[in-house]
Amino acid sequence: MPTPPESSDAPSEVALSPGRRRAFTAVLVLLPVLFFVLLEAGLRLGGYGEDYPLFVPVDGADSLLVPNREVAKRYFATSATVPTPNPDIFRSEKAEGTFRILAQGGSSAAGYPFYRGASFPQVLATRLRLAYPGREIEVVNTAMAAVNSYTLLDLADEVIAQDPDVVVIYAGHNEFYGVLGAASTESLGRWPALVRTYLRLRRFRTVQLVRGVVGSLAALGSERTPVGRPPSNTLMARMIGEQNVPFGGEIYEAGRRQFEENLDLLLARYAEAGVPVYISTLASNEHDQRPFISALGEGTDSTAFVAAAQAGIDAYEGGRPADALPLLEQATTLDTLAADPHYVLGFVYETLDRPDEARAAFQRARDLDALRFRAPEAFSDFIRAAAARHGAHLVDGEAAFRAASPGGIVGRRLMLEHLHPNLTGYSVLADAFFDAFVADGLLGGTPEPTPPGRLVRLVTPMDSLAGRIRVAQLTAGWPFRPEEAQPVRLDTSRTPRYVAELAQAVIAGSSWLPAADSLAGLYERDGRVRDALVTRRAILQGYPFLPGSWSRLASLELTRAQQSGQSDRLPYVAGLFQEALARDPDHVPALAVLGAMALQAGDRAAAMRFLERAHAVAPDTPQVLYNLSGAYLQEGRRGEAAALAERLVQMQPDNPQYRALLGGTGATR
Template identity: 30%
Template sequence: MVESNPQDPVTPATKCPPKSRRRWMFRLAAVLLALSFFPVTEVVLRALNVGRNVNLVIPIEDNLLATTGDFTHQINGMADLAFYGTTDLSGPETRPFTLPRPDNTFRIVVVGGSTVIGFPYAPEFAFPRQLEMQLELQNPGLDVEVLNAGITAMNSFAVNELVAQCFDAKPDLVVIHTGHNEFYGPGGPASTAFQLSPELIRQTYHFRRWRSVQIVAALSPPPDNAGEDLLNVLPRQLSIPLNGPVYLQARTNYESNLRRMIKACRKSDTPVLLTTVACNLKDQSPLLAEWRNESIDGKVEWDSLLADAALLIQQRDYHAALNALERASDLESEHAMLSYRRGQCYDGLGDVQQAWAAFSEARDLDACRFRIPSEFHEIARRVADEHPHCHFLDLTAAMVADGYSDPPGYNLFLEHVHYNFEGHHLVGRLFAKFIQENIRSGRWNSDRVASSNEMQKSLGFLPEDDLAATSFAIEVLQTGPFAQTADRQSHIEFLTQRAGRLFELVPSDRRDVFAELSLNQMSGALPQHLLAEFEERGNKQAVELMRKCWKLRKPWLRNVP
């Protein structure tokens, strides 16, 4: 028996015998093979054109978009599939453009949720398109392109991913307009979709663009609630008390994602405009006004006092209503409906400052968080202030400075957060003015501003478009938590009366055709559906009008129906 000498040198052969070495090499090869399976499969699937390209920016030939001009790329209308399964969400707007960017072009990408894509209107009427037209009027000879990358129901997780991809379009400016979907949008802390950690949510959005992942998802059985309205599907937890754990998590997510977006813009050397988002304060009663007092003693009396106040407000006896509300506050002072009724009283009395404070407090105390809390506006301001290259626009303050001093209501909104045409016109004009003066360092010429009526004519806007949008708004108020709000009936009555007035504006020979359309036909491609019906009925004048309107809405398309 030969004893080993501790002085002998230790060689690789003595450390790892050949059999052991081969075994480890085999294991390593197996791991590498497993890791390479998905990348190799992905390359093969893309080469065979299996699955969908759901990147935000794609070559035009990938979608066979028939356009005028020499466009090379487009915003991909199927990019939303990366964020919420196979459900086809509204947005982004399919829009062609040219790369490299022409010298005389100022290109903007606007990212956000449903208010950006324009719901309940078609995207061509949303404020990004109106921003484009206002800037072109201010800068004759300049080709302004505003690419609309808004997607319904998306929060800052998805918007962060859109910002990361939008640089492929080589924009001169990125506009970030997001905030309403932080709680219930996919990845939100109260959402049914993607109940994961923030980092895993970001990685999930990345991998959902893979063709191999799409195939696996397609083979999976659809969820039981497939096809239901997102207002019913997305909320996992409706009640989110102010400063509770879910609220604080959403606040942290929002701030973190905003910082990521701003840093990405700085890294790409692209100017960025971060804005706050506005909402309906005056004419949207709280969706979930909860009794916050630990004791229910006095609740019956409190309910009675609130009912008395509501009746007195209807009678325009605002001082008596305030007295009733003051007695109610002795029993429960932090209640969304209490603040909302106070706002109505102050508004009726013409006390604008007090009305703003009360309506804002009602929004913040509303436990159903479809409207962004006021605190989030300050987060956006703080994040922008920390980054010198980031421009910031407080939209609500800009509205007030422009003469809209009262708390916003039906004058600008159809329901809780979605603008009417006047709202889109105002936001588009305010954005254009800020960009012209603060980013392009130009002069704002008030003589070169398109009015709301002029904008409607330029875009081929029809009474049917307004009527369709109002119909969608009525549907919203009959869905999910909106169907339970205290003033639901008055909200629906207002919109129903609005729909009646709009219907009278539709020429008599077009009313029956519109009345027979379904909500699905009204969505997105209204002129084509109307055109088909008018062709069948032999209404040549209406057919020509629909073709003209379609060309005005999408002038980049070569083939008009």
């Protein structure tokens, strides 16, 4: 039967020309691209998201830059508060002859819990200024708590853009629990390449939107404290996503891999830019910090292990170290991952006067601690290898800590708790960098002899006490045990109450500069000259561009020289006032005192130059009027002297000194 013809109403297939087919395909491809372009544009127009640059201009002074207090918001998606870098202010245009140090790292590089003058970069700079008095030394510390190698690498180009003469790095403790770390609550997974790609794309508002949504959902899912973890308000505790990270396990290897890859890329980037890098090995408290978590390996005969370990511990605590030794060694054989037996073994070896074995046991206990706040020795080994591979300069900070510790075992002599140095420890680290700089001739020339860092560091009593308070807050909660808490006991006979009040205010967020200035004034009022000098010098270290930093220190030094009769210090004092004038030629306090000093020295011409400038800027300053009137009188310019004296009497009619000056000019009133 013949097939009927197709109806003319049936649709016919239309063949697309090659050109139209390509156009159609292009439209299909471009539609999602166009969608994201429009979304990105809309988000930007709507003001969504931020770039969070590393450096921002100082309010009211566009020629100065400061690390951005909000830069860590690039990385934290679920935390309401983020860590901040030290507010080290520096010139946006580096002055000729300036030696600029840029620092990178985590909380130990930032100087936690004291910050500012306690940080090893600032102690290093203080020594360098004494060793090279003709050089201007700048320090810009970008280190922050709870950040790791991802952050250092992400910020490297912005560091390079500031033309550093050297970059100093102390980092590696935060690879597991720092932001984006392998076991952190603020993690994006354990694939370093993926995380680095995200950080490169993060400047797009669309990516920030997705990350914000994911972060909000993650925050909703993490409102309850994880099982087995007591609640804590510390950033340190909040960053822990995975408590148990066994040595050599999957997460451990992920953290090690992320550190090695990122550090390699970081040092390669600085080498390509021609920026010298000095990077240190790592130290932590091995002797006096018991492992936070001692976890058994899979397949361990837990009954036999616990019996041997407990018997060994009991023997040691019972004063029988020789009996404890074989039992604890047996326990470490029964389970190769448990940290506690190695820790107690360290004390046993120490008691038996076997220091090398003690040091190895304490180090092994630290490396096996499954709560990974302290970097294992493998990280320092990789720092050594990476530095050699990329031409970076190795600073063996770990060796410096060991050399300053009994038996070469780092403990509370240099550490506050598990890994943050105390003031002496930060000085040891600074000295290690200083020695490396000098040995390499980094600044050129021959340095002047300088005292060690512990004798020149500039830490105010307020900052020292604030550090003790922060450590007390840190150790009061998980993961520290009750016996590891470090409460603050204030000796008010040695530390005035106002120091504690100012320290608490700074911890609560008050601005440091007004607090330090108030502290110095209170010390001056109470005659505590040494404490006042330390505070004034610390202010000058942080704010050398402010003329008041120089003139207030100079005034204090002048008072001390006058009270002690040390006239040989007057040229030094005059130099400080001149430094204030170099920052502001119209700085009245410096002009007034320099005029008075010149008048007292018999140099009336210089005195009148200073005093006339001060009078032109601030015509009603009593001390300027008084001294300038006296200078005019000595020069025989009675009419001008009388006019100024008359103004003084108008201002303070009952002041006998002013009335006597007026009478001395021959004027009558």
